[in-house]
Amino acid sequence: FRATGDREALEYALSLFECIEDYSFDKEHNGYIEACTREWGEIADMRLSDLDANFPKSQNTHLHIMEAYTSLYRAIKECCAIDNGTNEFGLNSFVGQVNQVHMAVDLEIVMRLEGAIRNLISIFTDKILNPETYHLGLFFDMDWTRKGGALESYGHDIECSWLIHEAALVLGDETVLKKVEPIVQQLAKASGKGLNADGALVHEANLDTGTVDTDLHWWVQAENVVGWINIYQYFGDESALCKAYDCWQYIKDNLIDREEGEWFWSRDAEHNINRKDDKAGFWKCPYHNSRMCLEIIERDL
Secondary structure: OOOOOOHHHHHHHHHHHHHHHHHOEOOOOOOEOOOOOOOOOOOOOOOOOOOOOOOOEEHHHHHHHHHHHHHHHHHHHHHEEEEOOOOEEEEOOOOOOOOOOOEEEEHHHHHHHHHHHHHHHHHHHHHHEOOOOOOEOOEEOOOOOEEOOOEEEHHHHHHHHHHHHHHHHHHOOHHHHHHHHHHHHHHHHHHHHHEOOOOOEOOEEEOOOOEEEOOEEHHHHHHHHHHHHHHHHHHOOHHHHHHHHHHHHHHHHHHEOOOOOOEOOEEOOOOOEOOOOOOOOOOOOOOHHHHHHHHHHHHOO
């Protein structure tokens, strides 16, 4: 909708929002169920892949619901003005379009969306974030008991740092921003535990076994760049800009496939290219890396 002004796209996004809220939201314990059947019923295996643990709630799903809801709320704020005469947001025009797009968004849905974003931010700050380490928990039971072992996922830490900040910024509530911004900085700082000297960010650590997965994944590097750019942009930390630059240099030198295009899945600690996993497939597509590029362009630093 933001790219084309297609009103059907916005209507479909709003209907998806209502589906998620009606069928996936846990009204008893708060948060969102990891997976359901096609009919929105209970399902035994909730894993998105063999790499995941089978628990009903995850940090990753909540992160991307927050991302999606933030994008929807931004689209409405950018393209709609409050119609004081009715209980609706009246869409005046779409910036960059020749023809005006005339439609209305029910204010009740908009307020429900705003409340959901506020709640998601609180879920991260109060349930998912470890207040002692500022790393994120990854998997949880229905009642938010932490599960899946003591894992530290540095890519998720830095990704959450800028996405939760984005959610608070789009929400536009100074009280929420005041609560979130110290956490934004602490999350980024915590992710730095996984930084190599060359600026690349390792995948994760298992504190239960004392092992570190030192592979350098494409998505982790992309999020690392955006996260540190965000810290530099909003908090003026020059060292954050250096971290983003160093990681970008690593990406250009080691992950971009100069012959066939796109990025390799990863390199290991000995700099061997991972040619076993997909260049593009079920788990890898031009999502993290394209988003990284678009984020840097949109920020216009």
